[in-house]
Amino acid sequence: MKLAYIIYNERPNSGLLNTQVISVLKTLKLQYPNLEITLIAFWQPWIYIKYLSEYQLITNDLKSHKIRVLSYPFLLIPSRHFLFDIYLFPILHSYVRILFKLALKSRYDIVHCRSYFSSLLSVDLQHIYNHSTIFDMRSFWPLEHITINYWTFNDPSYLMWKSYEKYISRNAHATVSVSQPMFNDLESMNTCRNPVLIPLSVDTNIFKYDKAARCRVRSTFHLEDKFVVAYEGHLGVSSTWNNIHNYIPYFKYILQAIPSSFFFILTSSPHEPIFEILSNNSIPLDKLAIISSKPSDLYIWLSAADAGIYVMSPGPDSHTRLGVKTVEYLSCGLPIIVNSNVGAAADLVQNYDIGIVLDLKNGFSCSKTRLKMLAVKSLPIRNRCRTIAISLFAVSTIADKYYNLYTALYKQRHSEPPMLS
Numbered sequence: 001m002k003l004a005y006i007i008y009n010e011r012p013n014s015g016l017l018n019t020q021v022i023s024v025l026k027t028l029k030l031q032y033p034n035l036e037i038t039l040i041a042f043w044q045p046w047i048y049i050k051y052l053s054e055y056q057l058i059t060n061d062l063k064s065h066k067i068r069v070l071s072y073p074f075l076l077i078p079s080r081h082f083l084f085d086i087y088l089f090p091i092l093h094s095y096v097r098i099l100f101k102l103a104l105k106s107r108y109d110i111v112h113c114r115s116y117f118s119s120l121l122s123v124d125l126q127h128i129y130n131h132s133t134i135f136d137m138r139s140f141w142p143l144e145h146i147t148i149n150y151w152t153f154n155d156p157s158y159l160m161w162k163s164y165e166k167y168i169s170r171n172a173h174a175t176v177s178v179s180q181p182m183f184n185d186l187e188s189m190n191t192c193r194n195p196v197l198i199p200l201s202v203d204t205n206i207f208k209y210d211k212a213a214r215c216r217v218r219s220t221f222h223l224e225d226k227f228v229v230a231y232e233g234h235l236g237v238s239s240t241w242n243n244i245h246n247y248i249p250y251f252k253y254i255l256q257a258i259p260s261s262f263f264f265i266l267t268s269s270p271h272e273p274i275f276e277i278l279s280n281n282s283i284p285l286d287k288l289a290i291i292s293s294k295p296s297d298l299y300i301w302l303s304a305a306d307a308g309i310y311v312m313s314p315g316p317d318s319h320t321r322l323g324v325k326t327v328e329y330l331s332c333g334l335p336i337i338v339n340s341n342v343g344a345a346a347d348l349v350q351n352y353d354i355g356i357v358l359d360l361k362n363g364f365s366c367s368k369t370r371l372k373m374l375a376v377k378s379l380p381i382r383n384r385c386r387t388i389a390i391s392l393f394a395v396s397t398i399a400d401k402y403y404n405l406y407t408a409l410y411k412q413r414h415s416e417p418p419m420l421s
Contacts, residue, residue: 001410002036004108004131008118009079011047012054015233015295019324021114022058023203026065027399035403038068040103042096042118048073072099083117086156097121104129109413110406116141120164123171132409135172140182140317141165147315148241166191173409179344182320196405200327201398204390206296207331209382210303217304221289223262227375229254229337230264230305232298232325237273244274246311248281249360250337255287257368258375263288266301302332307355307374312341319343330354331389333382335374354385 005025010017021039029037039062041055048055048071059069075096082092100121104111111126112134113119119135126133142161145151151158169175169192176196177183186195218224236243254261265274271290279285293301302308308329312321322344329336336355338345349355356370374381391397 001034001110001406002038002106002108003110003112003406004038004040004104004106005112006040006042006103006114006118006122008042008113008115009044009047009075010041010114012043012051012058016324017058018295019203019328020201022062023395024201024399024402025062025067027395028403029065029067031396031399032403033066035406036068038070038106038108040070041072042075042099042103043071043073044075044078045073070103072103074099079117084150084157086160089160093121097124100125101128104131107131109410110134112136112402112406114138116161116164116168119168119172123168126171130413132173132413133171134405134409135168135175137175137177137182139178140185140320143315143317147313147317169193169195173412174405176405177320179320179322180347181344185320198398198401198405199393200322200324201395202324202327202331202389202393204331204386204394207299207302207328207389209333209386210299213300214303217300221262221304223304226260226262227254227258227307228262228264228305229307229309230266230302230329230334231309232266232302232328235265235267235269235274237277241312243313244277246313247309248278248283250309250311250339250358251278251283251288252281253358253360253367254337254371255284257371261287261375264301264305265290266293266298268292298328299332302329302334305334307337308332308334309337310342310345311337311339311358314341321345322348327389327393330385331393333386335381335385337371337374348388352384352388354381354388 007021025037025039028035062069077092077095079092082088104125107129108131111122111131113122114136119133122133142158142165145158146153169189172193174194174196175186175192176198177186178200180197183195183197186192234242251263265288274290275285291301310323310325318341321342323342326336326345336345336349337358338349339359340346340357346357349357356367356374358367
């Protein structure tokens with residue numbers, strides 16, 4: 001069985017690319033050696049050149065796992081403008097279609113696409129190359145652009161991509177959702193041909209609880225008696241997505257409820273603007289540390305924390321959101337503090353008792369009691385978080401789910417009568 005996994009206009013240094021693609025592909029090949037895997041990557045040439053060393057590391061790593069890599073650094077048309085404009089998009093579509101035809105000429109059984117645009121092109125070409133397309137949505141992309149105030153519901157670009165969303169999900173052989181609410185929405189769509197639930201993944205061998213590291217870090221920062229809350233990931237100062245302003249009222253509330261609290265902000269985002277905004281909003285700077293951590297060292301800092309936090313602004317897709325940081329927190333044995341705008345994560349908290357859903361617009365008394373229970377640093381809840389991560393999100397489990405999907409589509413494809421030319 002020949003699998004083509006397509007990424008489009010990603011950045012080679014992306015953490016998500018490493019945890020949600022590279023790690024899964026390597027695990028797939030390890031668990032199913034007979035699966036022929038080709039990663040097909042389309043890059044803008046300036047991105048390819050800028051991150052050439054990272055790309056070479058990825059390529060060498062995959063080749064060492066006997067995974068083929070085909071790179072096409074020929075995206076000369078800037079997607080930022082052409083992808084979002086109903087008049088310019090046909091130009092981009094026609095150009096990239098040529099690249100896709102070149103990439104898929106080897107003919108694959110399964111073409112797994114990690115975006116709306118690549119899925120659209122794969123669906124367009126599947127009648128020519130006789131492959132099965134997997135539309136790996138990752139999110140409801142048009143709705144996501146409503147959330148970040150990029151589009152409105154009447155915006156022509158939004159309407160165009162909602163139309164394409166229906167077209168792709170109707171014609172793709174499977175449409176993958178990453179959370180149960182997202183799957184439920186797909187299932188309720190009359191146009192979705194084959195909705196499938198395969199959650200986000202985490203390498204539980206890398207994201208783990210390390211007691212020795214916890215003791216070392218907490219001693220270094222004099223946190224032995226503190227309630228430590230960690231945030232991991234990009235943190236902007238003006239964007240709607242993962243904005244520091246979303247976290248300020250939660251930091252204040254946690255400090256009010258538990259004055260001994262301390263915050264680890266683990267981010268590669270520029271530190272100075274974050275410090276300035278926190279200081280201007282009366283967050284004591286001696287109550288936090290902003291740390292640039294290597295991805296391989298994140299587990300050290302998360303092991304030293306007592307909870308992980310993830311809150312978002314409301315949006316039309318709020319109920320579907322889960323977040324990679326959620327599953328990485330859980331894998332390190334961290335209970336999670338979320339608001340209901342991270343809907344799928346909030347469902348996990350309520351279904352498995354692994355943290356607290358904290359909505360500041362609601363009554364606070366129960367929330368303060370629950371926070372204080374987390375501050376006790378209960379070992380059973382940490383063990384429960386780790387167990388949930390292993391059972392639901394471990395990369396080995398996710399790789400199995402993808403392989404089962406590939407196999408089912410392969411068998412279905414080869415049981416159908418051959419297409420007439």
